[in-house]
Amino acid sequence: MQDRIKRLFHSAASRNGSYSVGAIVLVIAIVIVVNLIAGQLPEKVKRIDISDNRIYEISDKSKKILKKLDTEITFKIFAEKEKTDDRIKTFINKYASLSDKIAVEWIDPVLHPSELSANNVESDTVLISCKDTQKSTTVAFGDIIVSDDSSYYMTGSVSETQFDGEGQFTSAVKYVTDDVARKVYYTTGHGEDTFSSSVSDLLGKNNMEEEELNLIMTGKIPEDCSLLILNGPSSDITEEEKETITSYLASGGKVFLLLGEAREDTPNLDGLMKEYGMEQEKGYIADMQRSYQGNYYYIFPVLDASSGLTEGMSSDMVMLVNAHGMNMSDPVRDTITTTPFMTTSSDGYAVTEDNQKQGTYTLGAVATETVGDEEARFTVISAGTLIDSQVTDAFSTLENLTLFSNAVAANYDDMENVAIEPKSLEVTYNTMQHAGMISIAVIFGIPLVILIYGFLRWLKRRKA
Template identity: 40%
Template sequence: MKRHPRLRQGGWLAATTAVVIAIVVMVNLIVGELPTHMKEFDLSGNQLYTVSDASKEFLAGLDEDVEIVVLAEPSAVDRRVSKFLDNYAALSDRVTLTQVDPVAHPSAAEEYGASAGSIIVRCGGTGKSRTITLDSVISYDQMYYYMYGQKYETEFDAEGQLTSALDYVTGDTGKVIYTLESHGETELGDTVKSAIEKANLTLGSVSLPLAGAVPEDCALLISCGAEKDLTDAELEMVRAYLDGGGQVFFLLAQTEEKLPNWERLLAEYGLELEDGYVADTQRFYQQLGSYYDIAPVLSGSSPITSGFASGDLSLLVNVRGMNTLEELPENVSVTGFLTTSEGGVAVTADGTQTQGTYVLGAVSEKTDDGGNGAGRLTVVSSASLVDESVLAVMSNGVNLDIFMNALTAGFDDISAVSIPAKSLETSYNTIANVGLWSLPFVAVIPILTLAVGLVYWLRRRRL
């Protein structure tokens, strides 16, 4: 019996459809088994799930195996955190990611030494571990919650805390940094403290008159915005600390008061302060409206700033200028990393102006007769480098990165890896200084659209 052509064609269509459906199902099953980082793309406005180059470089250099354990019920883990963890762990064969449900495994909390709702980062090679609470990964505006009873998310800090934890568990450091007290110093802000903590450095404070000396475990001594000078006794303590191979980081304050002992120490390390304050007629922020709001030139020859791109910007305000002594003290070398442009101008209280290129940040190192390190003094001529208001204004600037690089440059066994949290603030598509730009959006485009539609409608009616 001869089959009808339509039946044969229908059979082929049915068979082809079945094969296509089977292929689609198989592809979906295969894709469904792929890890998140291979089947999803980061389309978030603030790139929540994208790992920074700094973390990628750190992960590429790992020489120890690290396990990241999420100790929480799967439903209790924010999807953003889970997705980022998948992306992060996929960047290194040295990193494994494990999900442990404490409800299904009641003994897990005791085994990992952590409570439910935690991320445990541990390294078998060093035997060290660090616990990150899930609540600390996503920050909320506490005042908003207090006033309105609702959680308003502000920051996402998964990458910063993870990279810091991996750096800690795979490293072998325990350095302590002290800030000086008793001279009207400016306290380091929360942003800076967080960056120091993420670099796995311990931060303390010391009053030299009470302590009698710089603490023995001090790896670096910071003086930030001191409004009063060191006493002669304190100068001797700091000098003895430096002569023993110590490191001091001095950030100058906005003050008219003379600091003769600090200036004496600077001179011993090849630097001198200019009178008054420094402006820059070429590199200043016009939107801030003052020649004194300087965008320093970042040196390409200093390891502190050589890694930045040509377009990276920082901001210093109320700056004291410095110069390198024409004749350096014996066994002293000075390397500048921040300067003004050739349009720098030193302005004294009586209005005297002296044009030139001034040093705004420098590292001075002293060696002994054998060439061994015998003191390192880092000086930035304005404490605004780490001022919280400046960091907020220059949220896309590199002030904090410069500070951390300068802070850790003298340590061979510490990196400056300190990843800032990502903002969860809502970004709106707005046009600043609209002026005539508003005309196309409110008139031209709508009228043009209506005209095109009307023409198309008329032509359709004539057909």
């Protein structure tokens, strides 16, 4: 019996079996070691973003802000961790791993209900605070994964539309570490357009508080105004309002004008612009070279990268609809410098009912003047459609809002645009509607070659 057992283990089959068992054990050991090593890697290394629309991808802008953090920040998450959406947990871990100044603490509101009232928060909320500045703010889970409640009435379920983790957290971090308060006033009383929710959201992410201002009623610009915006006025300002704005600029103020659909002449607005070296051309601007599918009044302007207003823009795809044109002229003072940053091509046309005048027209310009220790800044964009939701929502690839945010942030030396737009959660479907030769080769050709090769190998071994 012993001899039989010895012969069994010395046979070729037993040796091959031993080699197979040994190889399996070795592979299992390697897998265990690799997993142990991977478990010790930092979050930013071991988590690869394979999500649709790259919702976990963090921009260079946020990475730069987190890298420069020099004060401790705490993320207190008031939620049941095991019930929290995995996308939120994953993003928080990845975001916090980019800075050793961020500490994450989970607080279960079911086990510790008193913590909600003590911190004045609700469940499913992230409280972000900085001990040095004594400032804090909150980000609700509903602001990270944004849902379209209106879809419930059509489909019977609420659809998720956007993931805004990076935008919310970077704005919050910037807010709690920044001790500068900025207030934006927007004028009323001249048929101005209201800000869309997207614009208000971007201003909020840049930690700017907005409030309306009727200059006809107040007669002055508040002292806490850090930026005055005239958003698409359809009628002229009064002579008194012009003098008020001129005095504000002369004292180092910041004014942002987006031209609107004026139903009548606007001599006071025109006069204000002319003082700062900008003269409005009559009519609407068409561009024969840079237009949307032959709609010559839907213009893709030429952007000047040297202006610094294109930072963070990957495509420079900005669209203006029914824009007015401007020509540069001499300002009233030599101390004023006026610089265009957005123009038409050389095939631009100023079109009126009676005439078409060809030229290269300015669509956006900035006038600056040093006043003591301050820099006055007058920004003019020739179409309020830059931030019109009917344009920005209809064309999701446009970077209108990024340009607007950069132009707002450029008014301040100590401010950078941290308004990061949310990522879409809409499902992207792969189809074969327009499959090219490469697609056909990958989908059908390679598997077919592998099958044929396998069949030939099987046939050869069978005949052997």
